[in-house]
Amino acid sequence: MMLILFHSPKGGVGSTFLTAQLAMHLAERGHQVTAIDFTYQDSLKLHFGMLPSQTVAGMTYAPGDTMVVGGVELLNGHAITEDRRFLDVLEQDDPGLFDPHRITLLDIASGSRALKTRLLSHCDLHICPLLPFAGSLATLPLVEPGTPVAQLEKTAFVLNQLDDTRRLSRHSHSFIRELLGDSLLGTVRRDEAVNEALAMFEPIPKFAPSSVVRIDLDRLTHAVERRLGLVADEDAGAASLQI
Ligand SMILES: Nc1ncnc2c1ncn2[C@@H]1O[C@H](COP(=O)(O)OP(=O)(O)OP(=O)(O)O)[C@@H](O)[C@H]1O
Ligand SMILES: [Mg+2]
Structure with missing residues (x-):
């Protein structure tokens, strides 16, 4: 089982965007991927080109109905978090909630700190x-x-929404690089096409195939694979040089 959790103490930083994009990139690279939306907003599905009116199957304690969009199995985990049993199950050494043969990505809202701590x-x-x-x-x-x-x-x-034309953005990048070293997995540039694709209910590769975020997300996906030991060292080494 591989579990990747997305959470920041600050909202609006791109947790949902990155969960969706990394899920699709990992699936494109041949991995079996599940993405679970643990937020009340139910907005993860929008990054896959789904409409607000379309429903995503709820996560259950046993394998149930799922839908696959963009090569990714999508689930909504918010309802189950309101069940008292869920937090108890998470206290167990092996909660048995996540498919051992898949990479599962979890989008956790910034305010859900207790859930983040238990899942961590x-x-x-x-x-x-x-x-x-x-x-x-x-x-x-x-x-x-x-x-x-x-x-x-x-x-x-x-580091998301980087804009090298802005001095503050450039300086923040240098500062973060120095502070975090190898803990900085990668950067993703700011591109308004991200929001336009959302507004058109289309995934980025279809709406804006030449968007710079696609290049950055590809590099980031390599970095994640390397960090999780999913690629051979020489493949990963080449990818990390580009970050
Ligand atoms: N690289 C980017 N370029 C342009 N816009 C971006 C980029 N990344 C994210 N955005 C936009 O920024 C906004 C916030 O992103 P997102 O919803 O993923 O953040 P979040 O951390 O999940 O926020 P919330 O706390 O509301 O759950 C969205 O409108 C998203 O489309
Ligand atoms: Mg979000």
């Missing part, structure tokens, strides 16, 4: 998106209060 003990990788703005960088000490960010074993960071 089961996950292989926690990805914390950051934005190159003071409001996001100021929340770094809140990722795991009391532990310096570069020392968090399971946590890696992605």
Whole structure:
């Protein structure tokens, strides 16, 4: 079982966007992938080109109905979090909730800290998106209060919405690189096509095939594969040089 959790102490930083895009990129690279939306907003599906009126199957304690979009099995996990049994199940060493043969990506809302903490003990990788703005960088000490960010074993960071034409963005990038070292998994540039694709209910590869975010997400996917030991070292080495 491979579990990747997306959570940031700050909202609006791209957790849902990155969950969806990484899920689709990993699926494109031949992995069996499930993405679970644990947020009340139910917006993960929109990044797959689904409409707000379309329903995603709810997560259950046993394998149930699922739908596959963009090569990814999609589930909604929010309802199950309101069941008291769910938190108890998460206390077990092996909650048996996630398919052992798949990579499962979990989108957790910034406010759901207790859920994040319980899931963290089961996950292989926690990805914390950051934005190159003071409001996001100021929340770094809140990722795991009391532990310096570069020392968090399971946590890696992605700097999202980078804009090299802006001085603050460039300086934030250098600062974050220095502070986080290898814990910075990658960067994703800002491209308005992300929001336009959402508005058109189309996935990015269809709406904006030449978007720069596709290049960045491809590199990020290599970095995630390397971090999880899913690719041979030489493949991964070549990918990491490009970040
Ligand atoms: N690289 C990018 N370029 C342009 N827009 C982006 C990029 N990444 C995310 N966005 C946009 O930023 C907004 C916030 O992204 P998203 O909803 O993924 O953040 P979130 O952390 O999940 O927020 P929330 O706290 O509301 O769950 C969305 O409108 C999304 O389309
Ligand atoms: Mg979100």
